[in-house]
Amino acid sequence: MDAGEVLRLDREHVWHPYTAVPSGVPVHVVRRAGGVRITLGDGRELIDGMASWWAAIHGYNHPRLNRAARDQIDDMAHVMFGGLTHEPAVRLAHRLTGMTGLDRVFLADSGSVAVEVAIKMAVQYSGRSTLLTVRGGYHGDTFAAMSVCDPVNGMHHLFTGMLPRHVFAPAPPHDYGRRPAPASESGPDEAYLAELTAAVEAHADRLAAIIVEPVVQGAGGMRFYHPAYLRRLRDLADEHGILLIADEIATGFGRTGEMFGCDHAGIRPDIMCVGKALTGGYMTLAATLCTARVADRIGVLMHGPTYMGNPLACAVAGASLDLLAERPWREEVARIEAALLDGLAPAADAPGVRDVRVLGAIGVIETDQPVDVAKIQDIVMEHGVWLRPFGRLIYTMPPYACTQEDVARIAGAMVAATAAL
Ligand code: PMP
Helix, strand or coil, X not given: CCHHHHHHHHXXXXXXXXXXXCXXXXXCCEEEEEECEEEECCCCEEEECCHHHHCCCCCECCHHHHHHHHHHHHHCCCCCCCCCCCHHHHHHHHHHHHHHCCCEEXXXXXXXXXXXXXXXXXXXXXXXXEEEEECCCCCCCCHHHHHCCCCCCCCCHHHHHHCCCCEEECCCCCCCCECCCCCCCCCCCHHHHHHHHXXXXXXXXXXXXXXXXXXXXXXXXXXXXXXXHHHHHHHHHHHHCCEXXXXXXXXXXXXXXXXXXXXXXXXXXXXXXXXXXHHCCCCCCEEEEECHHHHHHHCCCCCCCCCCCCHHHHHHHHHHHHHHHHCCHHHHHHHHHHHHHHHXXXXXXXXXXXXXXXXXXXXXXXXXXXXXXXXXXXXXXXXXXXCCCECCEEEECCCCCCCHHHHHHHHHHHHHHHHHC
């Protein structure tokens, strides 16, 4: 099929995320993806500054991940997980518990479902049905997940009538990460700590759990908050016998410079959700982990998707975690952080730019006004880079496999895009 035919059929039949059919916004045909680049239907090669939405940390078409998928498919692509088990799933579960210090693993099929399962765990554990979350948060597009997202983030307002009501603490100030000079890392905001404490204490006797994205609020605004807030939530949860759920779907597996966002605060949650980079961006797989104490009290957990524990996805995830363990990801992410800080610095003074911030392999330009997505994409694509800005954010979370030149190119494209503000 030529690229024109793909686009014609796409326009006729296919929904893309958060769009109509036809989408009304430009859609590009991808022919191939290899290393950190995607190749479009017209032959253009772009560095993927999005890593397929935080996931493709090793880059595309990786021989080790390809081999893991190929080897596994020759044994079995899938079998039901009800009453059956297999090596790829138990190996992965063992690996994840070793990495997180948690004990039990529910293998889900997407990040949103992992959050649904975490919420079910908290409800079954506590017999309560109210959660505390923070404004600015994002946890997925399924119903329970939407109910703990910031209701004003614009993504879920059509469904508010159907969503259970939870308690919302104020959004954390974004006072973490690094910024071009002269501003630098600041300490925690004591007034915010007091607000957070008051919000939890006011509702403590009816809370099943507190759910947060550790240190980075992703789709809710790409905000980086001080680990002291997370530590306070851990303390408050302990004090009041409430579970702490860490949604590490975006932050997990090294993205923020630590293996998990919780590591910035030196805490362990009772329940953790992981996804996205779990399979290195190859397959749809996520997991909800919890402590033995939580699992023992829950007993029978009421969830069981058809594709639970998919052997192909588990085998690729195992290979992706092997690769992560072998690659010097900490140094790679630190190098990306330095290159982003350096490369994005000129944007700090550009008209229409409110803030430039970097944490690990995440670089953000926040603007004063919502950006014209198509216009920004045109500019960055001219620079050989793929990005998907949203709202007031032009941002990147590149594959760890990017070279310094790749990162400089991404940052340069982002700075160039500020000319369109
Ligand atoms: N939680 C967080 C923190 C996320 O960033 C996302 C995805 N953007 C989700 C949950 C939902 O994951 P998925 O898109 O795989 O359902």
